[in-house]
Amino acid sequence: MVQERTENLPSLRIGYFFILVLVALDAISKYLAKQYLEFGEMVPMVPSLDLLLVFNSGVAFSMLDFNNAFTSYGLLIIGFVLVGYLYSMLRKEEDIINYWALILIIAGALGNLLDRLVDGVVTDFLYFHVDQFSFFIFNLADAFISIGAAIFIIAELQKYFSSSRIMKTQIILANPRGFCAGVDRAIDIVNQALVKFGAPIYVRHEVVHNKTVVEELKSQGVIFVDELDEVPESAHVIFSAHGVSDKVEQEAIKFKLRSFDATCPLVTKVHSEVQRHARAGRDIILIGHDGHPEVEGTLGRHHPGESGSQIYLVQDEEEAMELKVTQPQNLTYVSQTTLSLDDTNAIVSILYSRFPEILKPKSSDICYATQNRQDAVKQLALEAEYIVVIGSRNSSNSNRLKELAEKCGTPSILIDDYSELNFADLSGYKKIGVTAGASAPESLVQGVVTALCQSLNGEPLELGENKEDIFFRLPPELR
Secondary structure (H helix, E strand, O other): OOOOOOOOOOOHHHHHHHHHHHHHHHHHHHHHHHHHOOEOOEEEEEOOEEEEEEEEOEEOOOOEEOOOHHHHHHHHHHHHHHHHHHHHHHHHOOOHHHHHHHHHHHHHHHHHHHHHHHHOOEEEEEEEEEOOEEEEEEOHHHHHHHHHHHHHHHHHHHHHHHHHHOOOEEEEEOOOOOOOHHHHHHHHHHHHHHHHHOOOEEEEOOOOOOHHHHHHHHHOOEEEEOOHHHOOOOOEEEEOOOOOOHHHHHHHHHOOOEEEEOOOHHHHHHHHHHHHHHHOOOEEEEEOOOOOHHHHHHHOOOOOOOOOOOEEEEOOHHHHHHOOOOOOOOEEEEEOOOOOHHHHHHHHHHHHHHOOOOEOOOOOOOOHHHHHHHHHHHHHHHHOOEEEEEOOOOOHHHHHHHHHHHHOOOOEEEEOOHHHOOHHHHOOOOEEEEEEOOOOOHHHHHHHHHHHHHHHOEEEEEOOOOOOOOOOOOOHHHO
């Protein structure tokens, strides 16, 4: 069966046809030379090229002479082995110039090998000389080989020197990037539940905001639901890394579900702060995005009881300027863990100016992974002309990375995987940065890097190193 060629090359059948035509032309020319020329007779043709019939027992334009039986048979074997090797090259060749060069070389080699098989010698009849200086006597097969070899060598040299002149595109990878300890823990909880209890395992909302991770877990028997009333009684259910309200936990008990909490410990810390301030009767400002699962879970942890505490959601600087609170002298704030540190600081500055007595938290609620990845993007923006952020569009921390890159003056794109890259748009950049949100696996990063390197003559370069060593333990029931 003949192998199919790539679109820019003729089929191998066409190649075989041209080889047969060239071999036939060589054989006919040799036959005519033997019919009409006397051995050793020179017939002038054009300057520096005459007709001269000789019978050659050697190779390489008679420079190597082998006229005994052993070396003749050895030469035939070597010749056919070389033709076989050239044929294997032809089947794999994807360059149109090299393809036709190999056709010429194979045809020439076969022409001379057939001569040796039939006559024991090669018929040469073209004599090349310059004035009194003789060079060599050859035939059409030798010409095919020489022309093909010259074309092949020139084409390869041109490729080599062209590639050496083309500057490689630097693919600069931010550090740290990708999965954080909280995401690792949440995914491990789901996987351990699958191992221990088997499918199906139910998860309320996406365990982490990443399409690839979610689809992979679905393929293993995980069922994602919006509300707990979709889960069968006594089934195993997991709360996502973004956290849930007290009401959701109570629903799990009401529906007799066996629940596991994959809430990131840093989100749990914010929940604890809200509960502590509520007990103390303070008003609380929550800086975050309305509708985000983490914000909904945090708001659902506020139970003022008889303390009179109120909680207010502030999303941006404008809302911070317009906010009215009931206890300006007894006020504090917390924030969603995945926000932009710069944006949060801008909102906090407004709150301090409007409410000078606001209680400052002991530490920032922005998680270490969010802050580290944002710091890495700031550095990456200094090195790269364009930044590719890997993460899903519903991932808050991934969106913040894209926004931060653009605030630093570097154009950016947010993608789920390499299939969304437009290499034509990227071809104008010689330094492309790559980072990933805290919910994007490293496999997606490497897929993007490989695609960029292959399509843009890229060379990967790690910027800094990942020094994160934080680890969160699994719930006791799943260890």
